[in-house]
Amino acid sequence: xxxxxxxxxxxxxxxxxxxxxxxxxxxxxxxxxxxxxxxxxxxxxxxxxxxxxxxxxxxxxxxxxxxxxxxxxxxxxxxxxxxxxxxxxxxxxxxxxxxxxxxxxxxxxxxxxxxxxxxxxxxxxxxxxxxxxxxxxxxxxxxxxxxxxxxxxxxxxxxxxxxxxxxxxxxxxxxxxxxxxxxxxxxxxxxxxxxxxxxxxxxxxxxxxxxxxxxxxxxxxxxxxxxxxxxxx
Amino acid sequence: xxxxxxxxxxxxxxxxxxxxxxxxxxxxxxxxxxxxxxxxxxxxxxxxxxxxxxxxxxxxxxxxxxxxxxxxxxxxxxxxxxxxxxxxxxxxxxxxxxxxxxxxxxxxxxxxxxxxxxxxxxxxxxxxxxxxxxxxxxxxxxxxxxxxxxxxxxxxxxxxxxxxxxxxxxxxxxxxxxxxxxxxxxxxxxxxxxxxxxxxxxxxxxxxxxxxxxxxxxxxxxxxxxxxxxxxxxxxxxxxxxxxxxxxxxxxxxxxxxxxxxxxxxxxxxxxxxxxxxxxxxxxxxxxxxxxxxxxxxxxxxxxxxxxxxxxxxxxxxxxxxxxxxxxxxxxxxxxxxxxxxxxxxxxxxxxxxxxxxxxxxxxxxxxxxxxxxxxxxxxxxxxxxxxxxxxxxxxxxxxxxxxxxxxxxxxxxxxxxxxxxxxxxxxxxxxxxxxxxxxxxxxxxxxxxxxxxxxxxxxxxxxxxxxxxxxxxxxxxxxxxxxxxxxxxxxxxxxxxxxxxxxxxxxxxxxxxxxxxxxxxxxxxxxx
Numbered sequence: 001x002x003x004x005x006x007x008x009x010x011x012x013x014x015x016x017x018x019x020x021x022x023x024x025x026x027x028x029x030x031x032x033x034x035x036x037x038x039x040x041x042x043x044x045x046x047x048x049x050x051x052x053x054x055x056x057x058x059x060x061x062x063x064x065x066x067x068x069x070x071x072x073x074x075x076x077x078x079x080x081x082x083x084x085x086x087x088x089x090x091x092x093x094x095x096x097x098x099x100x101x102x103x104x105x106x107x108x109x110x111x112x113x114x115x116x117x118x119x120x121x122x123x124x125x126x127x128x129x130x131x132x133x134x135x136x137x138x139x140x141x142x143x144x145x146x147x148x149x150x151x152x153x154x155x156x157x158x159x160x161x162x163x164x165x166x167x168x169x170x171x172x173x174x175x176x177x178x179x180x181x182x183x184x185x186x187x188x189x190x191x192x193x194x195x196x197x198x199x200x201x202x203x204x205x206x207x208x209x210x211x212x213x214x215x216x217x218x219x220x221x222x223x224x225x226x227x228x229x230x231x232x233x
Numbered sequence: 234x235x236x237x238x239x240x241x242x243x244x245x246x247x248x249x250x251x252x253x254x255x256x257x258x259x260x261x262x263x264x265x266x267x268x269x270x271x272x273x274x275x276x277x278x279x280x281x282x283x284x285x286x287x288x289x290x291x292x293x294x295x296x297x298x299x300x301x302x303x304x305x306x307x308x309x310x311x312x313x314x315x316x317x318x319x320x321x322x323x324x325x326x327x328x329x330x331x332x333x334x335x336x337x338x339x340x341x342x343x344x345x346x347x348x349x350x351x352x353x354x355x356x357x358x359x360x361x362x363x364x365x366x367x368x369x370x371x372x373x374x375x376x377x378x379x380x381x382x383x384x385x386x387x388x389x390x391x392x393x394x395x396x397x398x399x400x401x402x403x404x405x406x407x408x409x410x411x412x413x414x415x416x417x418x419x420x421x422x423x424x425x426x427x428x429x430x431x432x433x434x435x436x437x438x439x440x441x442x443x444x445x446x447x448x449x450x451x452x453x454x455x456x457x458x459x460x461x462x463x464x465x466x467x468x469x470x471x472x473x474x475x476x477x478x479x480x481x482x483x484x485x486x487x488x489x490x491x492x493x494x495x496x497x498x499x500x501x502x503x504x505x506x507x508x509x510x511x512x513x514x515x516x517x518x519x520x521x522x523x524x525x526x527x528x529x530x531x532x533x534x535x536x537x538x539x540x541x542x543x544x545x546x547x548x549x550x551x552x553x554x555x556x557x558x559x560x561x562x563x564x565x566x567x568x569x570x571x572x573x574x575x576x577x578x579x580x581x582x583x584x585x586x587x588x589x590x591x592x593x594x595x596x597x598x599x600x601x602x603x604x605x606x607x608x609x610x611x612x613x614x615x616x617x618x619x620x621x622x623x624x625x626x627x628x629x630x631x632x633x634x635x636x637x638x639x640x641x642x643x644x645x646x647x648x649x650x651x652x653x654x655x656x657x658x659x660x661x662x663x664x665x666x667x668x669x670x671x672x673x674x675x676x677x678x679x680x681x682x683x684x685x686x687x688x689x690x691x692x693x694x695x696x697x698x699x700x701x702x703x704x705x706x707x708x709x710x711x712x713x714x715x716x717x718x719x720x721x722x723x724x725x726x727x728x729x730x731x732x733x734x735x736x737x738x739x740x741x742x743x744x745x746x747x748x749x750x751x752x753x754x755x756x757x758x759x760x761x762x
Contacts, residue, residue: 014269050619052761073619084614086535088518088542097535101620126542128518128610146620 002028002149003063004071004180006206010057011044018044020204022058026150026180031172033195034184037227040201042184046152050078062149071150077143081155083135087128091118091138094127098142116141117167132159140168144175151175153183157190169194188223192216200226237354238362244352245344249288250281259706293374300327305382312450317386318458319450325464326446328400330439332407337367338479339411339492346493357485364408364479372401395465402465402472409475415492416484518542518610532626536633540641543606547599547641554597554645562652569660580660583653584668587675587732588725590649594679595719598642600687601712607634608697616761624756631692631751631759639684646680647673671733682740686715689747692755698762705762 009022018041026032036042047053049060049071060071086094092109099106113123116137127135136159143151153172157165172181172194182199185191191198198209200223209226211219254271257263271277304327308320338360345363348354380393449455456464529537540547569576582589615621650673657663657672690712696705725732 050617051622052617073623076619078617078619080617084617086539086611086614088539088610089535093538097531100534101531126518142618 001064002180004150005061005063005068006049006058007061008058009045009048009055009060011041011048011053012056017204019048019055019058022201022204022206024199024206024208026182028149028180029177030196031176031181031183031194033191033198034182034201035186035188035191035198035223035227036184036201041204042201043154045201045206046078046154046182046184049150049152050076064149074146075149076152077146077148077150078152079136079139079143079154079156081158083132083139083159085127085130085135085138087126090124090126091130092123094138095142095145098145102146104145112141112145116144117164133161133164136160137164140171144171147178150180150182153181155185156183157185158187188220192220198223202226202229234358234362237358238366241344241348241354241359241363242366244348246282246285248344248347249285250278253281253284254278256706293370294378297374298378301378301382305385307447308386308450311447312453312455315450315453315455317388318455320382320386321458321461322450322455323446324396325399325456326442326449328403330442330446331400332403333411333435333439336404336408336411338364338408339415341492345489349489350493356489357483360485360489361480368401368404371404372397375400395461399465399468402468405472405475405479406468407475409472409478412479412482412488415488416482532630533633536630536637539607539611539634540637543603543610546602546606547638550597550599551641551645555648558645558648558652562656565656566659569656576660579656580662583657583660583672584663584729585726587672587729587736588722588727590653590676591679591722591736592719593649594646594676594683595715597645598680598683598687600638600642600683603638604687604691607691608695612695613697613761616759622760627692627756627759628752631688631755635684635688638688639681642680642684643677646676650674650676665730668729668733671729671737675729675733675736678737678740682743685744685747689751692751692759695759696762 004026006022006024006026009019010017011019022045034042034045044053048055051073061068062071062075063069089097091113095109095112096106099109110123113120118134118137118141122130122134127138130138136156140156157168160168172183175181176196183191183195198211198219200207200209207226209219209223251272254267254277258267258269258271267277301324304320304323307323308316312319345359348359349356375397376393378393379396380390383392383396384390565579569579620626653676654669654672657669663669690708694705694708694711696708
């Protein structure tokens, strides 16, 4: 069992406190729905975890059967809402390069493409000519392949058509048993449908919204209530 | 209309004032003193507004002053025998070229986009009021300067009034014509290729007009001064028609919608100018199925593909530069063979004007465009992957890139170095044979220097964030200083032996120091801001 410990996280932008002594534990086998109002700091939290931003205080630790240690580069996979892929490569070249530097079997390239349902005729096209959704698929794929302990997903499903979005949800449900998945979204229905736990970032503090014995409508009301407590910026 | 103009003027000024505060906040030390709340500080806003206004006033006169000073300098130095006639000749043809090229009415600027498309201001009222303001600025900007230069050339300052009116007339005449032509294109929905062809034709016409402006007086021919009253009369009459057409036209809404598609702020996918640069940068990627990455693996393979896919940015310009230098060399060689005076001058130049080639190497080196493509087409995406930000990855890719960039830019440098050495030999040679070697080595060293310099600047000061916003003013300042230093070298006359030895030693020290800095600092500095 892997646990991600976020402890006493602090992050300020000028005088604005975006993360205010955030402490939370995320557990393997769950998809966490991270909700928060615009500007609440969801992306900042992800960026700090991915070391794109430096924390002003606190730390992230990972605990498994070997003990507890600080989070390292190989532990985090980050799928951004705007897909980032090297546009000058074909999908096959990107995957070949990625497998090579991660010491994985290059002969499996087509298996991976098939797993992600990327059609044969698309595999040798330049990534710059891919649609937004297709680029997102590639970004998801390389993050799945590197199999990090923690997978951060920042609004990743919004660019997919309904069929692909359902396929992706199914894929996430399949892989969650080996990972900690944190899923940031503004779409409540998606969070309720996909996520096991709902976590809200409000006033720089992270808190879980317990579902207890509520039905979906009552749960939704409780989440909205918690969100309304946040400032709108 | 006046109300619309005042609103648009205030909008533009606010835009510029915020841009100024934003710029200040990018400066390393100032940033700490100016919090984000600086944008609401009334005092600072007023100061920024005043500075924006001062810039507006300075811009009204500065470029026109430089432009007229250049024509004046040409008249008194290149064709002093027909000074005033030559000045008028150059002014006439360059004003015609300016009529094509400087047409405020059709500039797809962000402030126009915000006012007309985003805020829904009346397109006609906005366009015409701002165009009238542009014309007033043209007249006010030119009037004192044309009077001054007429006076300096021994003419009555009243000439200044006629010349300023002539510029005004040409602006109206050409803008009227282009507006008529543009509306025709919008109605016919002509394809982009036609637009590109027209743009090429305009550039060609402008180039020919510039050649006529300076070339005719150099050949001792110029428009006679007596023709000017007739020319002015014709231009004023046609300008009246142009002006009537512009100010009576009712199609500005449609024209602006088409025109402002080219504005940097257009489209949700391109919200900053840099995103437009990225979109353009992506267009420069050529798909090549047969990339020969050889046995390369990992980052070497990745880099080989990057350079292969950017051949248009690297190989083609390098080839073109080689061809051009061979042509210049051939022409210079023939001229030297036919004329002993020219041969002596070329010999003197090669032996004493090597600093000029610092600027030439600066101009032809692809380092800046290449590092920009590296970011826009590659690092912008890849830096968001943690594996790509590991120190050993950053450094190994840096080395691969530096090798590729240096090798490609060495080819035109080698052409230039060898051609200069050959020219020296053909024009009487030199007593000291080391000079031949030194010329070639110096040019090659300059090329390596620029490769290292641009790569080091990029790796140490990488200025962009994921939204492609520039977050590091130091990068711009460093590039500007590079330009200033190279430009300053143009007029230096230093014997090749001294300059060549000095610059070679300097380059070696710089390259060593820069590489040490990159190895120490790049793992920390090379990341998205």
